[in-house]
């Protein structure tokens with residue numbers, strides 16, 4: 447438990463050991479479930495709770511702070527890593543009311559079976575007085591669920607945006623002191639969780655620009671004492687130009703595709719294009735997601751399994767398709783033994799990407815001189831496309 451400002455405490459839990467979220471997202475640096483207690487002169491509010499696996503930590507923090515009454519539990523978001531301990535907190539503080547919007551209320555009833563008479567619903571920009579502190583609720587939908595709201599604490603100029611601006615980072619530092627580490631974690635978080643909702647995030651960035659924010663206190667990772675650090679990063683990730691980079695994600699079973707990947711990567715590097723290469727049999731899928739935030743081009747390297755794509759390449763395609771990066775161009779390189787529709791299948795799997803497909807290079811068996819020439823031509827084509835975007839130095 448740590449004090450953020452006078453009468454504002456972080457009472458959530460650090461989860462140093464968690465390595466997967468949603469049984470999908472790698473958490474190499476763990477995470478935290480931040481909950482904030484705000485003691486007003488008349489009322490006390492708890493902003494979010496913690497993942498149900500850490501309920502005891504939250505309760506212990508409240509006990510150590512001597513909190514014998516909670517008037518309001520502000521539920522910013524219905525996902526269980528923040529809402530999952532609400533039933534236990536309600537059991538401990540039976541007079542508390544859950545404050546949220548109607549959409550989140552209905553989700554909490556569905557997900558956690560909380561009785562509807564426990565709720566107070568609030569509208570966008572509605573205020574709630576704690577006495578000497580005023581909470582202003584700000585609807586920020588689709589970061590990353592439709593119901594999400596944030597809270598702006600007017601007197602202290604602290605914005606609590608829940609998942610928005612968060613990072614999966616277990617650290618004992620309350621504030622984002624080590625900016626390099628936090629930037630990487632926050633970008634990973636954005637890539638895996640927020641990127642599919644870029645249009646809505648753009649609107650939310652615009653909306654919160656009207657608030658005078660001195661501190662951003664998200665529900666995962668450290669707090670930002672310099673809000674422009676994370677707001678500027680989000681602006682760049684959402685709307686900044688793509689970069690002169692190729693994400694080259696591949697699988698090779700017997701070396702043919704690998705040989706093509708190696709040659710192709712060299713050919714791109716020769717042309718001054720940055721290569722982010724990922725062997726999908728060993729890569730951290732989060733690293734791949736981070737690279738997709740900025741890259742102008744994605745190229746999948748894939749052998750043909752039976753008649754289609756290798757399942758691990760198909761998995762990466764499904765993921766990229768769901769994350770909807772701002773990538774502009776795509777292509778496929780790879781190999782086959784006797785036939786199949788590997789390239790067509792991959793193309794179909796990334797239909798959400800608004801990309802121009804560049805001519806694939808598919809070798810029969812081990813690549814030969816013609817295939818290497820075709821790979822050089824593809825690299826040259828990518829360079830030309832990047833030049834059109836004016837992103838080549």
Ligand code: FEO
Pocket residue numbers: 523525526527528590609665666
């Ligand atoms: Fe951190 Fe969407 O929950």
